[in-house]
Amino acid sequence: MLIDKKRVKRNKALDKFFRGFFMAMAILSSSFIVIIVLFVCAKGISPFLPGYEYGQVDLISFLTGSIYRQDQGIYGVGFIIINTLISAFLALVISFPLSVLTALFIAKIAPKKLSAAMQSVVELLAAVPSVVYGVFASGVITGVVEWIASLFGITTFGGSSLLAVVLLLAIMIFPTLTSMSITAIRAVDPNLEQASLALGATKTQTNFKICLTAAKSGIFAGAILGLGRAYGEATAVAMVAGNKLFGPTFNPFDITRTLTSTMLAGLKETTGLDYDIRFSVGLVLIVVIFFSNWILNMVKKRIGRNSVA
Amino acid sequence: MNRLVKDNILKGITYIASALSVIVLAAILWYLVSNGLSLISSDLIVGDYYATTENAAISNDYIYDESAIGEYTGEGYYSAKWGIALEDITTAHNDEEISVVYVDPNSPFMHMNSLVSGEDGMALSLTEGSSIQNIYYLDEAGETVFLSRVKMADAQNTIAVLDANATGIVSINYESIGGGIRGSIFATLYLIGISLLISLPIGISSAIYLHEYASKNKINSLIRQGIDTLTGVPSIVYGLMGVTVLFPVTQLAGATSTSILLGGLTLAIMLLPTIIRSTEEALIVVPQSLRDGSLSLGATKSQTIFKVVLPCAVNGILTGVLLGIGRVIGESAALVYTTSTVINDNPTILSQGTSLSLMIWSIMSGEQPNYELASAISLIILVIVFAINFIVKIIGKRLAKSFV
Amino acid sequence: METCFDVKNIDLFYGDKQALKDVNMEIYKNRVTAFIGPSGCGKSTFIRCLNRMNDLIEGCKVSGEIIKDGLDIYSPKQDIVDLRTRVGMVFQKPNPFPMSIYDNIAYGPRCQGLKDKKKLDEIVTTSLKQVALYDEVADRLGDSAIGLSGGQQQRLCIARCIAMSPEVILMDEPTSALDPISTSKIEDLCLELKKDYTIVIVTHNMQQAARISDYTAFFLLGEVVEMDETDTIFSHPKDKRTENYITGRFG
């Protein structure tokens, strides 16, 4: 017999050790969220508690307010939440169809070499740091927006506008959406496609009707991820948002203010309530992301019922 | 409608969608190149950020002889009297400087001693490429005159003033151009190293636990939910958390202020969801039959994981590494508070420093945004990203070859 | 005739669904035992009970006893890893590891801590010879096992299993993904191997069961309808259902 009893014993001990180790690591990873939430909560909730050193802030008017002015001591993030939702959602609306089509192109339609080239294009876009997008946005996108506005005889704040934020975010979430969609489409069982082709559907019909349907769960997961990025993007957005003092903003050519741009504005030089309230804004942002993910995951479960990927 | 026509229209739409993304990438690259390419030079990449300033007086044993000073026909404004040619330059940081383009070997500026106390009158000569801050010269009456940077105005005026008024040179204050980003490049690499070193083992282990061990119970779904939620935390919050919660940890390692180590730790936590997710995806792809095969041969679970599952998943894990590196290179908001925006020419793990992206952020949010420099640094970042992608892909192919 | 497994009152549930109902049988040493039955009848589930591979499936509960060498393999005293080194398994689809042919076979012994290069060489050679693969691959032991043909891969998997010198080899439809020539090679191999090993084989192919097995058990809806010597089952089945299945009236 091959078995070396001592060795086997050691193997078993090792096995147990690794199991414990992996579990400890997983617990460690997930406990960071607890640390972060506790930390942000501790900081973010303090302005609403009685006895806060810079004067208690009313939670209700904070959450529903439509004016955010440090100079007047009025902090209302209600309109900022709406602005954030609007800009992220519109970005998704623009980016989603484009990225799904691009993904389909890369995964199924393009000739092999073109497909590889396009895949690198998407990878490159994903690798561009967000500040670089910010530089690009304040140099180019604002100009485009201004030009579009001038076609309608509207003057903008130098191009800083809701539209600029939306376009910027649409570009920024595009690589995330596309690469997730590619993965989902590639994961579709080739048997399904062959079955469709065998029934006399054309290749294009199969691509649109079978591949996309089968992959929709994965595609939707990409959308959730992309939306999360759109909510949380800070530095680039702050460069083109224009930071409006009241709101909400529905006019695409008017300046806007998002939760993240609020957190960044003047952060370097500020203290006291104005500093602490940023954590409250961060807390609101986390809650917004959490809720939106939760709702979207419910939707995903519904639409993903007959999906394989 | 004819089916073929319909098909072609649909196909066409996908072509257009893809073309749009190419256009966006091209526009970004075009913008960066047209703004930044001219600034990229070896000086920018390998040079020090901080200028070294020299304060030097003409040596006592130097005897001025105007006839010994030669001719010069190159660029810039030349003073045949003092043997020095100057030109106006704008540095990468948008400062206007008067730069030395040529110094005659017999010029007084070639025979100087340092005035800096502690340097013991070390011999110095004015080097080409340095910028002049001020000059003390003797006028007709033998009085020392201070020619400040503002009074110098530009190269032409400086030469004119020296030619017309000066009867002798007393001392000069000059500095190297500086503005290089070498320190920031190293800081960025350190950040990548530290954050991956920490987040890879933790992240891969977590993914293994979640995918290979965890049964569907409350605790495990709580763990998973926690990790998923980490994805949604905006990076700026990580930064604020890092400086408060992780700073004491780095203090144990000897840090006295914000440091690259602190930034690396913060980024490591930020990377966890990315690494865990991509590792898990890679593990999902490994066929269950391989695990069964290994276990049926009497291998323990951990042996199966290390010998069969992980080698098969290595490519997917590398994808996670790539994504992670991309995030580290691109991150700015989380680093503002953890590494500080202090530019450091010779960063160490425990010193402050700024990554390239953070440097762009500082440049763009400073008193005077400098689009050109930001674009130039962006281009350098992109080159680094491509290089790392390329290397990791090659490693991935090698590894894959040895397994399949 | 020695008993290898004595199976008593095995019930198996996947969650709420009962997959095996009161299975009782004896499996004898150095014999080939075949399990036949229509898809979903529980034969594969049952064979995976014999080396506790079902433990890997979440929500799987087993009750009853499977006695091997006087110990119930489901008792807490039984070491699973040890059990699996003694009861090897070959799967439906060939599943060579993405490593070299040599490493595939040396995998099991190495996991047990065997490092001696000479011994490993010996094990690899004898295992490959036993499955009649040695001559085909002798000059490329370092090549990836993925490059082999399906039949070769499956023989490699058997060799990998033999390398552990198990007492029992469980085969879960080992030829269902193979062509007739490869299949007949594997069948010959089974007849060869039963000298040294106890073989349990699940198969869809009744001719195969008739050709190679000594005993046959017919499974239906999670129950063992009938188990007897193969000749008896195929010539004089006692149960009507067995007869119907064998004569091809259903399933």
Add this chain to the structure above:
Amino acid sequence: MKKLFSLLVVALLAVSLVACSSPTTDDQGGDTTQGTSEIHVYTRDSSSGTREAFEDAIGLGKGELTDAASETSSNGDMATKVGEDTAGIGYVSLSTDFEANNVKPLQFEGVEASTDTVLDGSYAMQRPFNYVTRAAGDYESDDKEQLVAAFIAYITESEEGMAVVESEGGIVDYTNARPWAEVAAEYPVLEQDNSGITIRTAGSTSVEGAISAALAAFQPLAGNVQYAMNQSGSGDGWKRVLGEEKDGANAADIGFASRPFEAEEDVSGAMASGSFCQDAVVVIVEASNALENLTAAQVKDIYSGAITDFGSLE
């Protein structure tokens, strides 16, 4: 999926339609028929020292700023944005490169901002750049205390030091300036090798350019003394040399503020404090704008929202 798609396409069209059809919503209820005459007001975030100086000069009380204003993040950001907006108005430091940003500086109360008008006080919209040092005797060494004093003398008394500050855009008064050689003679510490000593600064980011240039120029004059600048905002200037953070991880030797020190920032304990240069704040408009001059009252009306179009300024 198909439904989802068509829904998205419809949404996309709807958005672009809205974008096309809706004119700028008029927040002030004013006249928008002449698109370009409506004023876009730019300001800095409320923690900015420039904003404080600006609002003080025009008499705009805290919180009186119009809601319609857009916040910019820095001096340069403001210049860039106003330069791109034909209807924009903003305010920047005099050291800004007006031409490069396509903006036009306006006269204030009929006075053009220049070194002379700032120094003689006729240009009212100005602010001092102030410094404050640690208390005498509260330094790591006597040498350091001497060096700090020498540096302060360098930027406030010597021609050379003032010239450096001036070259970085600060407005300095040379009336009482002396040659550095004369000033240096009072500080024997400059004669030794000081490369082991580090002067730490804190406070306003606005002074960063001038002070880093001055420190770089001072270094060879002072035996290679080292320096570390950690500028994080005017609020930290006093705090880190005399206030609660003076012995913390971020302690500094000299603190700066781009505004006068507040009442609660008591500088009486400092070894030295005062201003080392002046900066003018200049109201700017886009270069093609016909405006030349604004009064304090007009600027105040614009920034409080009482005037919303350039037409009514005539």
